[in-house]
Amino acid sequence: MRVRSLGFATDVAVLRAGGSMVVEDDDHLVVRTPSNPGYWWGNFVLVADAELLAHGVEVFHGEFPDVGHLAIGVDGSDGAVPKKITELGLEADVSVVLTATSVASAGVVDAEVRSLSEDGDWEQLLELRRQDDHPATDDVYQRRRVGEVRRLVESGAGVFLGALREGRLVSTLGVVCDGSGTVRYQHVQTDAGHRRQGLAGHLVAAAAQVASHRWDVDRFVIVADPDGPAINLYRSLGFHECELQVQLARPPHSSVTA
Ligand SMILES: CC(C)(COP(=O)(O)OP(=O)(O)OC[C@H]1O[C@@H](n2cnc3c(N)ncnc32)[C@H](O)[C@@H]1OP(=O)(O)O)[C@@H](O)C(=O)NCCC(=O)NCCS
Known part of the structure; x- marks a missing residue:
């Protein structure tokens, strides 16, 4: 699978550079960070689109039988959250991916x-x-x-x-x-x-x-919470929104077993 979104492509690139392992299949990727099994977004399955969510969950359980969490990324850029997440006990986190070809200089600081x-x-x-x-x-x-x-x-x-x-x-x-x-x-x-x-x-x-x-x-990429304290700062430095990133997760010890 070729990762289409800038958010996940750069997440995976950073993880690879930090020593995580990435195994590619036709319609999903498995990302694994053996040095930190409790790191949800270092141990997750990325599916090519929202239709593949149930498949991604099945792959996750097969690949990570011993971790408590469940983490599925949905490749894409429109921020659409699959309807099935509630029955799977997953919560959606939608982040904004921003990009800039150059970054404005900021003021002098006392540090x-x-x-x-x-x-x-x-x-x-x-x-x-x-x-x-x-x-x-x-x-x-x-x-x-x-x-x-x-x-x-x-x-x-x-x-x-x-x-x-x-x-x-x-x-x-x-x-x-x-x-x-x-x-x-x-x-x-x-x-x-x-x-x-x-x-x-x-x-x-x-x-x-x-x-x-x-x-x-060629370009800089930064990911922000749409309601967080950083996004306006990034905009003021020249970043503009280019896509939305969907991460679906269920914490350990959840009562849902699917
Ligand atoms: C987001 C975060 C990193 C910002 O750090 P910061 O050092 O306060 O950032 P800055 O001071 O450069 O800018 C923050 C705001 O203060 C303003 N500001 C900068 N200098 C100022 C000054 N001297 N007086 C008043 N306001 C000032 C900036 O214009 C900016 O305003 P805006 O939010 O309206 O754009 C910080 O709030 C944080 O650590 N939050 C928790 C972690 C987090 O959310 N990280 C972001 C992940 S995407």
């Missing part, structure tokens, strides 16, 4: 801005990540996610920037490129006590510059 690369940086990133994310995620999960970031950086496929104040990491994001010309932003986050001071905007712009020096870039 040291640099790439993350040292042991202490990964501990600080873990600390910041603990503030964020789903309440169901635990520390082991977060450590493994930071380990994936480190592998991306050490392999040269990714750059993670940080803004530090008095030596403390207060804002961060990553950019990853698989050599295709498309650069995907990852995990934009600012410490709750340092928001709305221009830090994330500055890093989004700085990362575009770093990426353009490092890779041959």
